[in-house]
Amino acid sequence: MSRKRPISIRSKLTALSVVATMMPVGIALAIVAARDIHDINADMIESSTLIGRAVADYSAAAMAFDDRADAEKTLNGLVQRENVESAALYNVRGQLFVSFVSPRIPPNARAALIEPNIVPRETPSAQLESDHIAILQPVEYAGTRYGTLALRTSIAPLRLRINNYLWVLGLLALGALLASLVLAAALERVVSRPIVSLAHVAQKIAEKADYSVRAPNPGGDEIGLLSDAFNQMLSEIGRRQSEAYRAIRVRDDFLSVASHELKTPLTALKLQVEGLLMASGSQPEPPWVQSIKTNLSVIARQVTRLDKLIANLLDVSRIAAGRFGLEPKELDLVAMAREVVGNFQPELTRQKVTVELSAPDHIIGTWDPLRIEQVMTNLISNAIKYGAGNVIEVRLEADEATARLTVRDHGIGIAPADLDRIFERFERAVSVDYGGLGLGLFISRQIVLSHGGTIRVESQLGAGSTFIVELPRDRQGRLSAARGT
Amino acid sequence: MRLAEREPRQRRSTLRRVAAALLVLIGLYSGTPLANENDFEYNLKAEFIDRFAAFIEWPAGTFASPDAPFVLCMVGGSPIEPFLRKFELSRRIKEHHMVLRHIGPTNAASGCHLVFIAVDDVHRLQQVLSSTSGKPILTVADRDGYGSLGVLINLYVAEGHVHFEINASETKKSGLKFSSQLLKLARLIGAP
Numbered sequence: 001m002s003r004k005r006p007i008s009i010r011s012k013l014t015a016l017s018v019v020a021t022m023m024p025v026g027i028a029l030a031i032v033a034a035r036d037i038h039d040i041n042a043d044m045i046e047s048s049t050l051i052g053r054a055v056a057d058y059s060a061a062a063m064a065f066d067d068r069a070d071a072e073k074t075l076n077g078l079v080q081r082e083n084v085e086s087a088a089l090y091n092v093r094g095q096l097f098v099s100f101v102s103p104r105i106p107p108n109a110r111a112a113l114i115e116p117n118i119v120p121r122e123t124p125s126a127q128l129e130s131d132h133i134a135i136l137q138p139v140e141y142a143g144t145r146y147g148t149l150a151l152r153t154s155i156a157p158l159r160l161r162i163n164n165y166l167w168v169l170g171l172l173a174l175g176a177l178l179a180s181l182v183l184a185a186a187l188e189r190v191v192s193r194p195i196v197s198l199a200h201v202a203q204k205i206a207e208k209a210d211y212s213v214r215a216p217n218p219g220g221d222e223i224g225l226l227s228d229a230f231n232q233m234l235s236e237i238g239r240r241q242s243e244a245y246r247a248i249r250v251r252d253d254f255l256s257v258a259s260h261e262l263k264t265p266l267t268a269l270k271l272q273v274e275g276l277l278m279a280s281g282s283q284p285e286p287p288w289v290q291s292i293k294t295n296l297s298v299i300a301r302q303v304t305r306l307d308k309l310i311a312n313l314l315d316v317s318r319i320a321a322g323r324f325g326l327e328p329k330e331l332d333l334v335a336m337a338r339e340v341v342g343n344f345q346p347e348l349t350r351q352k353v354t355v356e357l358s359a360p361d362h363i364i365g366t367w368d369p370l371r372i373e374q375v376m377t378n379l380i381s382n383a384i385k386y387g388a389g390n391v392i393e394v395r396l397e398a399d400e401a402t403a404r405l406t407v408r409d410h411g412i413g414i415a416p417a418d419l420d421r422i423f424e425r426f427e428r429a430v431s432v433d434y435g436g437l438g439l440g441l442f443i444s445r446q447i448v449l450s451h452g453g454t455i456r457v458e459s460q461l462g463a464g465s466t467f468i469v470e471l472p473r474d475r476q477g478r479l480s481a482a483r484g485t
Numbered sequence: 486m487r488l489a490e491r492e493p494r495q496r497r498s499t500l501r502r503v504a505a506a507l508l509v510l511i512g513l514y515s516g517t518p519l520a521n522e523n524d525f526e527y528n529l530k531a532e533f534i535d536r537f538a539a540f541i542e543w544p545a546g547t548f549a550s551p552d553a554p555f556v557l558c559m560v561g562g563s564p565i566e567p568f569l570r571k572f573e574l575s576r577r578i579k580e581h582h583m584v585l586r587h588i589g590p591t592n593a594a595s596g597c598h599l600v601f602i603a604v605d606d607v608h609r610l611q612q613v614l615s616s617t618s619g620k621p622i623l624t625v626a627d628r629d630g631y632g633s634l635g636v637l638i639n640l641y642v643a644e645g646h647v648h649f650e651i652n653a654s655e656t657k658k659s660g661l662k663f664s665s666q667l668l669k670l671a672r673l674i675g676a677p
Contacts, residue, residue, distance in 0.1 A: 061666030064536045066529075066646070070670050141666070142539045 009192045014184040021180030022173070029169050040161055045126045045133055048153040051081060052124070052135035056149040059089055060141035068098050075100035085132060085152045086113040089139065092147055094120045113152060121148045131155060194218040198227055211238035248320075256317035262310050270303045312439040316425060319446045326368040326450055333363040333372070333403055334396055340376045341394065344384065353389055355380070359396035363403050365473035371447045372471075375455075378440040379407040379467050386465070387411040403471050410464035419457060444469075523564060529647050530640055531568035534601065534625055537638060537649075538578045540664035543598060544621050548581060555581040556596055558588045560613050561603035563627075569601070594622055602626040602636060610634060621660040632674050637661070650674050 055074060062071035071089055078084045078100055088099035094117050101110040118136075122145065127134045135151040194216075201215040211234050215227045277296050285293070318324045341355050348355060383392045387409035395406040414422060423445045425438070448455040452472045459465035538555070548555075555578040557569060566585075572578070573585050586597065590609040594600050594616045602624055604610050610626075614635045617624050624637045632639030632650040637659060639650045654675040656663055 058666065061540055061664065061670050064539065065533060065649075065667075065670050067670050141664075144539055 009195060010188050013187045013192060017184035017187060018177065018180045021176055021183065025173065025176040029173060033169055036165060037162055040158060041128060044158045045128060048133045048135050048151065049126045052137040052149055052151040055087060056137040056139045059149065060139050060146055063089060063097060063139050063146035064141060071098045079103065083153045083157050085154050088114050088150045090118050090120065090148045092120055092145060094118045097147060118148060118150060194223045198230060211241060252317055252320040255313055256321065259310050259313040259317055266303065266307055266310060270307060273300045273303055312443060315443045316439055324446060324450060326371060328366045328368050330364060330366050331369045333365060334359045334361065336373055337376060337394060337396055340373060340380060344380055347384065351384065351389065353384055353387065353392060355392045355394055357394045363396055363398040365403055367451055367471060375444045375447050375469060378444045382440065383407050383409040401473055403473055405469040406466060408464065408466040413461040413463050414459040414465055415461050419459060526642065527565040528568050530627060531565050533640065533647060535572060535576060535578060540667035541623060542662035544660050547621060553581060554584045555579055556584055556586055556598050558586045558594060558597035558600045559603060560588055560590055560600060563603035597622055599623040599625065619658045623661060
């Protein structure tokens, strides 16, 4: 179903103005027109009646003294009256005495206009027919009736007058319409423009997220109130935004401080555990020592895990503070990948997972070795964690400018809705507890982006995920790629 | 007097019937000639005399009372008399009943409202006119040339129709007011 096109305030104002103006004007014009047309009709009938009365009066003597010639002369005088079509005088018995037909009437239509006999009339009458006015007027003098005059006048002049009149009314209506449009334009200036300018301010704020902009106040009316409310809202949003930023900064600061504070005793602890393990390694072992060694190994693993978590938190706080720096140097990506896979070997053996590494002999480039190792470790660790025990494929490829690392697992996969947020802080695709803080992919992405590269994921729920990292091979490419983004 | 006592409505309807009958005769006359053309002509002339009265105003105070008769006098003898006599019974002229009186040429015409002059002798005509001239008395004749001799309205027949001429200068002197319509129909003679 398609929605109706929205109607602008301007159009609404125009429509309102036109309706408000034209309705009373239209009603008034209709009333005036009806009355005037009635008056014009009455006027025409009256003027025809007057002609009839004059002709009847003037013909009385001629009829009294049986003077056809004079009666005809009188009727022929009607030729000057353009609207008279015909006239006829009948004696008191209704028999035709003399008649006149206007020369403007076509010859073939003339005979039909004159009746040979009529019913004599004692009182005058005027009838508006479809195409003429019919007048019947008794011919009287000094109280004696000598006959009847039948007069027929055309209503063409009447129609012409009414047509002209309607034209004038039409022009008046047009004038009113123009006036209402002018009025609408004036209203638009007063009402619509401040609203539109307010809308523009709102749009600008929405686009640039600049809450310091303020809407102009056009005056103390409702739109002024709206502008004030809008500006107040902007102040409130600005205030809350700065509050939110402050809260985030406090959190990040806390994260940074906490991570550092945790790191220091943990490092000491780690060194002590490692020292104990090494010291016990060369001695013959009584059973209780064996037991201590096992405990120490557990402690060492947990300390390593804690160390990694704290290192991640430190990275996040560095990223948040914008203090995430790189130390690039020339390295062989393939050698590094073999080393990282090798580091995972005890865990792979324990979980009975194989990693298939396919790579050329060398891929040399300039990257920060510790950070790139961190990315590889993160991706392979995720693949082991979410790979459901299936084989993990690690592929390395390169062309002249770019190196590509692909890590594919055949595990639980990621739902399409989650694909976008897995690279965010503290986000994970799965709700079940797989361990970790959900920071690995966030940090990896920051590292790749800092190198001018890209990281993306292709996944199908239940069929596994493929993470693809592309890195510019040299510093030059990295800079240009970074500039490009 | 007898007529005056009748109901006005009845009187009017009687008048209407008579007028209608006469107009039938007029209509027929204008169409085909009749056996007795003479009768018809005088009938028509009598009708004209009645109608002249309708188109002429006598000065105010001419009639002493509403009951006073319209006095139609005749000088000499004419075939018109029986027709005028009929009017005496049936017509009202200027809203008054009509009486027909014979007067001699030397008799003072005072008391007459209309004098029909039917004398052949010009001398006698002059006698009559001397008593009517300058007075509101309508003089009517039907002899050729009488109009120019001073008769106010002179009837004549031309092309089978009755016409009349009016002596304009005498008309002015008389104090009678002729309707312009009547003047329009007439042949005007005498200085205007």
